[in-house]
Amino acid sequence: MRTPGWPAELLDGGIRVRPLRRRDARAWSEIRARNVEWLTPWESTLPYTVGDGGAAGPAAYRAMVGALRRQARAGTALPFAVDLDGHFVGQVTVSTIIRGSLQSASVGYWVDQRVAGRGIIPVAVALVVDHCFHEVGLHRIELNIRPENTRSRRVAEKLGFRDEGIRAKYLHIDRAWRDHVCYALTVEDVPRGLLQGYRASQPAPQ
Numbered sequence: 001m002r003t004p005g006w007p008a009e010l011l012d013g014g015i016r017v018r019p020l021r022r023r024d025a026r027a028w029s030e031i032r033a034r035n036v037e038w039l040t041p042w043e044s045t046l047p048y049t050v051g052d053g054g055a056a057g058p059a060a061y062r063a064m065v066g067a068l069r070r071q072a073r074a075g076t077a078l079p080f081a082v083d084l085d086g087h088f089v090g091q092v093t094v095s096t097i098i099r100g101s102l103q104s105a106s107v108g109y110w111v112d113q114r115v116a117g118r119g120i121i122p123v124a125v126a127l128v129v130d131h132c133f134h135e136v137g138l139h140r141i142e143l144n145i146r147p148e149n150t151r152s153r154r155v156a157e158k159l160g161f162r163d164e165g166i167r168a169k170y171l172h173i174d175r176a177w178r179d180h181v182c183y184a185l186t187v188e189d190v191p192r193g194l195l196q197g198y199r200a201s202q203p204a205p206q
Contacts, residue, residue: 003075005135010127012195015120016083017092017127019072020065024081025058027088031112033057038113040174042149047172068093075099078136082111082124089115092128094136103139105132109155116151122158126195129159133187133194140187144170144180156183159198160190 009018032039071077078094090111097105107128111121125143132138143161145152156163161183169177190197 003072003078004137005131006072006075006078008078008131008135010080010131012123012127014085015123015127016086017080017124018083020068020079020081020091022062022065024065024088025061028061029057031088031090035110035113039110042146042152042173043110044171044173045175047177071095078128078132080124080128082109082120084115084120089120090124092121092124094128094132094141097136097138103137104142105138105140106142106144107132108143109152122155122198123195125155126159126198129185129194130190133190138187141185143183145183146173146178147181153181153183158201159185159194160201161185162189 007019009016011017065079068077068079072079076095076097078097080092080094081088082090082092090109092107092109094105094107107125109121109125129141132141143152143156144167145156147153147166162185164182164184167180167182170180170182171178185194
């Protein structure tokens with residue numbers, strides 16, 4: 001059975017959000033290797049493994065894509081790549097999709113440090129959230145972010161996500177169980193769409 005809203009390509013100017021491809025392996029590996037210090041403090045790890053969990057080569061990419069594709073077919077995840085002007089620069093992953101009476105999911109994201117601060121991730125996340133609300137049929141989206149991750153928290157706040165408080169020891173990150181701030185939106189919060197609301201909130205060009 002086809003997962004509602006998957007696969008999909010979402011566009012806004014030079015920013016494109018589309019399914020991860022096997023041929024992204026080289027670009028993904030290069031960016032991940034170069035961004036180890038930038039990304040490691042914020043990414044989930046497995047508490048029962050030994051090592052830093054920072055594998056960034058093609059084999060790690062193939063294993064990740066294989067797992068995410070299986071989840072996409074099962075309707076529990078939507079693994080998106082983020083392109084800027086045709087070049088791979090990051091990911092937005094919708095995970096923990098729960099149907100039934102909840103219709104909820106979590107969204108996680110990362111971007112190459114070289115292009116951080118250029119508004120790419122807020123737009124990519126807004127595109128994905130609008131897609132989840134209107135094509136996938138979800139009702140609630142969460143962003144769970146470590147309190148210390150000020151850059152990621154700014155993304156949530158710029159987009160108007162509601163701060164719902166601390167989830168103590170919520171995820172295993174960088175070798176320990178870490179508190180997270182839960183940010184959330186429901187479809188009723190953004191009747192005009194998240195991207196349109198985000199655009200309207202930005203200062204007019206001088």
